[in-house]
Amino acid sequence: MKLGRAAGLLFLLQNAVAVTDPTPTGASNEPFANVTGFLDDRGLCQCSVYLPDATFPVQKVERLEIAVQKLSIKFSQELSKVTQYTKTIEIYEQKIRNVTLKVEAMEKTSISFTELDFQVVKLEIVEMEKLVIQLKSTLTGSNVVVEQLYEEITNLSLMVTQLESLDKNNILAIRREVVALQNKLKECEWERNGTSSSSAPHFPPGSCSHGGILNISQPYVIQLNWRGFAYKYGAWGRDYSPLTPEKDLFWVAPLNPEGRYLEYYRLHRSYDDLLLYKNPREYRIVYGEGSGTTVYKNYMYFNAHNSRDMSKLDLNTNTVVLKKTLPGAAYNNRFSYAGVAWQDIDFAVDENGLWVIYSTEDSTGNIVISRLNETTLEVLDTWQTKQYKPSVSSAFIVCGVLYAVRPLNTRKEEIFYTFDTNTGKEGRVSIIIDKVMERIQSINYSPGDQKLYVYNDAYLLLYNLFFQPSPLS
Secondary structure (H helix, E strand, O other), X not given: OHHHHHHHHHHHHHHHXXXXXXXXXXXXXXXXXXXXXXXXXXXXXXXXXXOOOOOOOHHHHHHHHHHHHHHHHHHHHHHHHHHHHHHHHHHHHHHHHHHHHHHHHHHHOOOOOOHHHHHHHHHHHHHHHHHHHHHHHHOOOOOHHHHHHHHHHHHHHHHHHHHHHHHHHHHHHHHHHHHHHHHHHHHHHHHHOOOOHHHOOOOOOOOOOEEEEEEEOOOEEEEEOOOOOOOOOEEEEEOOOOOOOOOOOEEEEEEOOOOOEEEEEEEEOOHHHHHOOOOOEEEEEEEEEOOOOEEEOOEEEEEEOOOOEXXXXXXXXXXXXXEEEOOOEOOOOOOOOOXXXXXXXXXXXXXXXXXXXXXXXXXXXXXXXXXXOOOOOOEEEEEEEEEEHHHOOEEEEEOOEEEEEXXXXXXXXXXXXXXXXXXXXXXXXXXXEXXXXXXXXXXXXXXOOOEEEEEEOOEEEEEEEEEXXXXXX
């Protein structure tokens, strides 16, 4: 087999020599020469052929064939890679165009973007940057297209970082302007009610030396809750601890879209972090029920799902440390607030501690108020009222006085009913609360800053309270 291959290669090489031999015209270029022979005794033709000293390199030719085969396979592999990278580059060119459009939109619009918006764009840019670096390391030599892609991605990354920084600065500047405008708004509200801001009495946070709520400010729209507009039900507020009233801990607890289950909540260590959706601590629990959640002394209190149990959650460990049944409490949407389902048990905090607002079958749906021991969740005192709970949209407690709210229309609510646990007396008032959306899901009062934290159809609202002097003073 090898001899036949060698003879064939010899023939080809001889032809090649014949074609390329620079023999002058007219000279013989025949591959073979005539040789004189003779007949032997038996009549057979005998002749002698003299081969050159150098034999044909058969082994070298075989090695050459193997090398050619390897080169052919490697070339096919590299060609396949180039084809694959060409398709990938086309895809990422389109992605760069899309990201560029997003960045241009961020530059042109005046809408404030959240940190999540910027993080999404950043992730897309990082993914493209990784691919281009991989392409640069794989393709030998300089490639103009790849270098151009890398430069564009680097420029996009710098632009997004600058935009993110600019947007945060704008938000903080706007918030400072809002704080300045709040004081002017207070003056307008007092003028509307026939008083002046200079004569408005001041009562320090935590004090109950006043005579109750006199008026309420216009709503300050803080933001849409972090889970979005579909999460219309929920609660939010600020933790209060009498020992450290200046401490900031803001919490946001939207319910799942069906308006029943409390599953996720977030904590923010500062007001600026809350505004910027920055540095949140997000946790999951299984499960709370309704929007009656509150936070007191770094513990969250909520109604355990499908029960009349009260749950106490340690915010440091996200662990339920105590469960206690609220005696006789109606649950499972038996006596919830008007227009707000699954809020049979509503927790509240005031200057005196932890409270719970609910109804029982014995009260025939009227509001029952109980003061709780925050350590053991034992009921300390209970008061029965004559106000039917399902006709009330929400309620809160300030200095031991229950304030009940009802809707007037899609843009206004009214604080219309009071019950003073200090005296056991009911009262009627008329204090209008403006709102931005139709339904109020929850109201939480914070004694630390004397503000109402209202969850209004997925939006977080904030109100200032104004108090009147005590009739005894």
